[in-house]
Amino acid sequence: MSRMTMIQAIRDAMDVKMGQDEDVVVFGEDVGYFGGVFRCTQGLQEKYGRNRCFDTPINESGIVGAAIGMAAYGLRPCVEIQFADYVYPAYDQIVSEAARLRYRSAGDFTAPITIRMPTGGGIFGGQTHSQSPEAVFTQVSGLKVVVPSNPIDAKGLLIASIEDDDPVIFLEPKRLYNGPFDGHHEQPVTPWSKHELGEVPDGHYTVPLGKAKVTREGSAVTVLAYGTMVYVAEAAARETGIDAEIIDLRTLLPLDEETIIASVQKTGRCVVVHEATLTSGFGGELLSRVQETCFYHLEAPIIRVAGWDTPYPHAQEWDYFPGPARVGRALVKVMEA
């Protein structure tokens, strides 16, 4: 076991896989010599050489397109988009190509690639360093979408993603890179070194894709969350005293419906929280699935707490970010219904 931040855990996952599998290559903007703007690939080029870890031109479509070609050859690329906010130029390659390659070629060609990208707000990132674009990927048949919330899961999920034979969108909440964050921006941040989930197993292990985790057992209401919102939900439960069962979804696509259904059928209430904008966000899908599968167990309408339907603002960061107060109000409201 080693004490790791989420950054170190992510780097360790790539290190483990590059060491085990010569077909794993890592590239992206500033990923090589410099080790990434968030240090997630620090030391990999030095250890594995420029053939295995290298810098690319600033061209997201090029990064993903080249990765698909490499995968068609037989490599297992793990590429980085510097910010999820900048993935859109690669959207054609991701949706039209990576996601559909196996299907359209009847398995003749496949795209076992992992596309890592820092996501989420809470860091005064403004409009283009804060977005949570998961819903533009969960809508795409053929992709898997993963969002870890702690160092142990980040490493295990990333190794599982790299080993997965389907394309994986790996969204890393950058607000969680150095420590958990519950939305109380006025308080000092606790580093991962003081958190039990910062104790990361050495070497190879996986956290399976498609499996959620109950992070807090409860009986009153089920909270469906992922990424930073897991800690916000925990804080909201603590502060309202409501016995919420909090589920960290970890993988959004394919979704672990079993865990969700079992919980909501037990609690009879459900709150869905995410940072991304409300309308057509992933919460809409979660709400639909819960309504379809748990209708006769529900004792209150399902509530969504999400980012407002606006671009992510700068100065208004904490009025935008769905913090523990907003989530807490939703918990109270769902219990009163």
Added chain:
Amino acid sequence: MSEEQRLHLHVPEPEFRPGDTPDFSNVNIPNAGSVRRPEIDVPPEEIRDLAYSIIRVLNREGEAVGPWAGELDDDQLIEGLRHMMTLRTFDARMMMAQRQGKTSFYMQHLGEEAVSTAFQKVLVKGDMNFPTYRQAGLLLAQEYPMVKMMNQIYSNEEDPLHGRQLPIMYSEKEYGFFSISGNLGTQYIQAVGWAMASAIKHDTKIAAGWIGDGSTAESDFHASLVFASTYKAPVILNVVNNQWAISTFQGIAKGGSGTFAARGHGFGIPSLRVDGNDYLAVYAVAKWAAERARRNLGPVMIEYVTYRAGGHSTSDDPAAYRPKKESDAWPLGDPIERMKLHLIARGIWTEARHKQAEAEIRDQVLTAQKEAESHGTLHSGGAPSARDMFEDVYKEMPPHLRRQRQEAGI
């Protein structure tokens, strides 16, 4: 100071529209044999002129002349002619099958047969093409079973792609033919990535990217050139300039000056322009490029100057936007006629043998077509399983897809 003028937008227009008499006499076509052949390791900046010229081998009399001639022996030449004839006959039968309602869609290669059939002959097993929808000659030049292509076109029970893909979007890894996508330009950068992978693994295989004149305007064209240039990837970047992107003439993609090949030079990629209707020139230039890539000297761009003699697809009527006789006026002629003339001039072919070959090829194509139709066509006979619709979205079918398949009752 000049007098203030109101600005106006320049929108390029082709020289000729329906009703006009096409006249290409002002198009500068260098004589066959007149363009030099550089050393394989020439620095790109020393051959900029080759991006503004046209490498040609066959002259008007059907003789192979100049420094790019002499690459092919008699058997290879006859085989090349047969491949082009096969592609044209295949196209004609499939166009007719579409008109008969046996399939929904087809795209022919009329006039462009030399490009893909000749190019394929410079590749070896293990190399990988990333084709567009207009390079079926890459398969036919490898004697790929026509019946399999037809099964795909008919979306029948033997369709290798299980009915999931629009006709002609073939995929054949074993034949170095990457899965065709409807999204233009996407495969160009993938070809570069494949070539990078070959280099990463210290392999000896090379990749070939394919794009049309119109799609060079796509962002992925730029991405491809940047990546190929940066990493010196062993890739041949092919631009098939057939003058037309559906109804849009090449000037809309390129503007009024320069050439597509010239774009490669801005990236330090050696770029050559070749007569796309000259099988011998296509082969020679492609071979030069392949050798350069195999020797780790980096990418090469080739612009094939040709003409899309047929409609864009079975859904297109070119008479709506260009003169009906424009393809007849095209100065580079017909690739099959020019090759035939060369073989006759060479004394290894006759009119009688040509007629006989035409009959043989027609029989081959008809036999394949009968066999394919015995497995069904789009609206009749055997069809792919509806159950198959849910397979291959992922390697393992996730629970939500299993549920949807049950719901579909299949």
